[in-house]
Amino acid sequence: xxxxxxxxxxxAGPDSEHIKSNIxxxxxxxxxxxxxxxxxxxxxxSAVEAVEAAVKSLEDNPLFNAGKGSALNSxxxxxxxxxxMSGKDLNSGAVATVKNVKNPxxxxxxxxxxxxxxxxxxxxxxxxxxxxxIPMEPDSYFITEYQYETYEKARKEAHGKQQPKARAExxxxxxxxxxxxxxxxxxxxxxATSTGGxxxxxxxRVADSAMTGIGSYANNQTCAVSSTGEGEVxxxxxxxxxxxxxxxxMNLSLQDASSYFMEEKCKDAKGDIGFIAVDTEGxxxxxxxxxxxxxxxxxxxxxxxxxIYPPEAEAE
Amino acid sequence: xxxxxxxxxxxAGPDSEHIKSNIxxxxxxxxxxxxxxxxxxxxxxSAVEAVEAAVKSLEDNPLFNAGKGSALNSxxxxxxxxxxMSGKDLNSGAVATVKNVKNPxxxxxxxxxxxxxxxxxxxxxxxxxxxxxIPMEPDSYFITEYQYETYEKARKEAHGKQQPKARAExxxxxxxxxxxxxxxxxxxxxxATSTGGxxxxxxxRVADSAMTGIGSYANNQTCAVSSTGEGEVxxxxxxxxxxxxxxxxMNLSLQDASSYFMEEKCKDAKGDIGFIAVDTEGxxxxxxxxxxxxxxxxxxxxxxxxxIYPPEAEAE
Numbered sequence: 001x002x003x004x005x006x007x008x009x010x011x012a013g014p015d016s017e018h019i020k021s022n023i024x025x026x027x028x029x030x031x032x033x034x035x036x037x038x039x040x041x042x043x044x045x046s047a048v049e050a051v052e053a054a055v056k057s058l059e060d061n062p063l064f065n066a067g068k069g070s071a072l073n074s075x076x077x078x079x080x081x082x083x084x085m086s087g088k089d090l091n092s093g094a095v096a097t098v099k100n101v102k103n104p105x106x107x108x109x110x111x112x113x114x115x116x117x118x119x120x121x122x123x124x125x126x127x128x129x130x131x132x133x134i135p136m137e138p139d140s141y142f143i144t145e146y147q148y149e150t151y152e153k154a155r156k157e158a159h160g161k162q163q164p165k166a167r168a169e170x171x172x173x174x175x176x177x178x179x180x181x182x183x184x185x186x187x188x189x190x191x192a193t194s195t196g197g198x199x200x201x202x203x204x205r206v207a208d209s210a211m212t213g214i215g216s217y218a219n220n221q222t223c224a225v226s227s228t229g230e231g232e233v234x235x236x237x238x239x240x241x242x243x244x245x246x247x248x249x250m251n252l253s254l255q256d257a258s259s260y261f262m263e264e265k266c267k268d269a270k271g272d273i274g275f276i277a278v279d280t281e282g283x284x285x286x287x288x289x290x291x292x293x294x295x296x297x298x299x300x301x302x303x304x305x306x307x308i309y310p311p312e313a314e315a316e
Numbered sequence: 317x318x319x320x321x322x323x324x325x326x327x328a329g330p331d332s333e334h335i336k337s338n339i340x341x342x343x344x345x346x347x348x349x350x351x352x353x354x355x356x357x358x359x360x361x362s363a364v365e366a367v368e369a370a371v372k373s374l375e376d377n378p379l380f381n382a383g384k385g386s387a388l389n390s391x392x393x394x395x396x397x398x399x400x401m402s403g404k405d406l407n408s409g410a411v412a413t414v415k416n417v418k419n420p421x422x423x424x425x426x427x428x429x430x431x432x433x434x435x436x437x438x439x440x441x442x443x444x445x446x447x448x449x450i451p452m453e454p455d456s457y458f459i460t461e462y463q464y465e466t467y468e469k470a471r472k473e474a475h476g477k478q479q480p481k482a483r484a485e486x487x488x489x490x491x492x493x494x495x496x497x498x499x500x501x502x503x504x505x506x507x508a509t510s511t512g513g514x515x516x517x518x519x520x521r522v523a524d525s526a527m528t529g530i531g532s533y534a535n536n537q538t539c540a541v542s543s544t545g546e547g548e549v550x551x552x553x554x555x556x557x558x559x560x561x562x563x564x565x566m567n568l569s570l571q572d573a574s575s576y577f578m579e580e581k582c583k584d585a586k587g588d589i590g591f592i593a594v595d596t597e598g599x600x601x602x603x604x605x606x607x608x609x610x611x612x613x614x615x616x617x618x619x620x621x622x623x624i625y626p627p628e629a630e631a632e
Contacts, residue, residue: 204440
C-alpha cells in the first residue's frame, strides 16, 4: 500500500503569554486537525479533501487566527483569506478579504472546482459564496474575546500616539495562519492555507495565504508546501513555490531543499518565516526561524507528533 | 556609463479583427510607452519610475485592456488589478479589483512605498486611494465602445444559452494585460503589470497580474519579468518568478532560462502564455506561445522595436 502523510501548522511568529497559557489547547487543536485529515487519507480520500478537512478544523478552533478567532482589522472587522492547490493537475483556488464565510478554505476549494476562475476577492467572492450556499456565520461568531482585546490594545496604542504612522507600527506585529499539506494513497499532493490576517491591518489587506505559489503550492513532481509568518518576508521569497523550484532545479531531496531555502534564502530575512512540506514518498519537512511555530504531522511511518517551540525545546 | 533597457507588452492572446484593424494604433501605443519609460531611465531615473510611467501610458491608452479600455465583468463593471516589484530590495505592491482609479499601477506603487502592506483589494484599496488623493475617474471614463460591445456580445451569448455554465464558457476567452520591465543606470531592475481583467468574468475576480511572483517579479540577482496570457496557465506555472528561479538554480543566462521555461515548462500549456524579461546587463528576452503578443523594447544597445505577431511574421 502506498504511503500517506499529513502535516499541519497553526502559524509561525513570536511567543506570547497567550500562547504560553494555552499550550495544551493549541496542541489538542493541532492533533484534532491532523486526525481529521489523516482519517480521510486512511479511507482512500484525496489529498485535497484531507487538507480541506484539517484546515477547516483549525478555522473552527477559536485559538487559531483563521475562521473563528480571526484577527480584527483597523475597522474592527474580520476579513479572511485562503488558498488551496492540487498537485495532480496544478489546479488551485483562492479567496481574499471574505467576511462571514465559516470556512474560507472550502470557498477557495469551490472556486477551484466550480468556477473557471482561480482567485476571487471581496464582494465578488461573497456573492459566489451565497450562490453556492456555503455555510455563513454572523460577525459575532468570528470575534473572540482575545482578538477583541488585542484589537482594543492596538487601537488605543495607535490613537494614543496621535500619529498616522502609529497604526503602521502596530501592524504586522502579530500574525497567524493555519495550513496543511498531504499525500494521499494515489500519490497525489495538496496544500491549503487560511488566515484571519494581521491585527489592526488596513481594510482590504490581501494576505500571502491567499496567493497560490506563495501561501500554498502543490505539484506531484516535487512537493506540497504551506507557508506562514510575516507577509512581506514570505512574498519576497515566493516561499511555497521556491521550495519546489529548489528541489526541481537543484535536484535536491525535500529535506535538503527545505534546509537550503531556510539557510540560504532566508538567512537575511528581517522577519518570521516558516513552512510545512511533504513529498510523494511521504517525507515531511518543517522549517521556521521564529520563536515558535505551531505544527505537527502523522505519516504511514511516523506516529502523530505536535510541537510549538523549536526542536531543541520539544521532544521530537 | 551603465546600460539601460526597457521592454513593454500589451497582452498575449488570440488574434482578432479588432487587432488587425488597429495595428498602427497599437504599435504607436507601445512606442509611446517605451519612450516614456526610456526617457526616465536616460535621465537617471529609477527602474521603478520607468515601469510605472510605461504602464501608466498603456493604462491611459483606450486600445489596451488596463485602465481606460478595461474589460467589463459580468455586472458590466470595470475592476482592475496591478502589481509592481523593485529588484533592489524585493519590495512590492499590488492592488486587486479596484474601481475608478485612473492608474492602478500608481496605486500599487503607493501600497509598496507608503504602507506596511503589500497587497490591498476592493474597498480597502479604494479607501487607501482616496486617503492619498490619487487621481480617480468616473465609470464612464474607463468604458470604451469596443469593450461595451464585447460585453454585450458575451451577455447575449450567456443569456441565449440559458445555462449557468454559459457564463463560464464565454469567460477567459479574451484577455489582455499590459506590463513593463526595466534596468536603470544604477543596475536596478523593476517590473510592473496591470489589467482590466477578462470579459464577462465574475465580480471580484483577482487577476494573476495582481500577484507578485506570478504577474510581476524583479530581483537584481537575476531578472525582472512581467507575464501575460490566461490566468490559469500563468498561475499554475508561477510564471514571473519561475524564469528567475531557472536562471538562479540552473545557472542559465536570461535567454536560456526564458527558452527553457517556454519549451520545457510550457510545452503542455493548454492556453496562452507570454512574458517580457530583462537582466542587469540589459539583455531583453520575450517569449510567447499565442497568435500574437503586443510587445517592444529599447536598450542602450538596440534601437526601439515593436511588434505584434510572432518573430517570423515581424521584421525583428
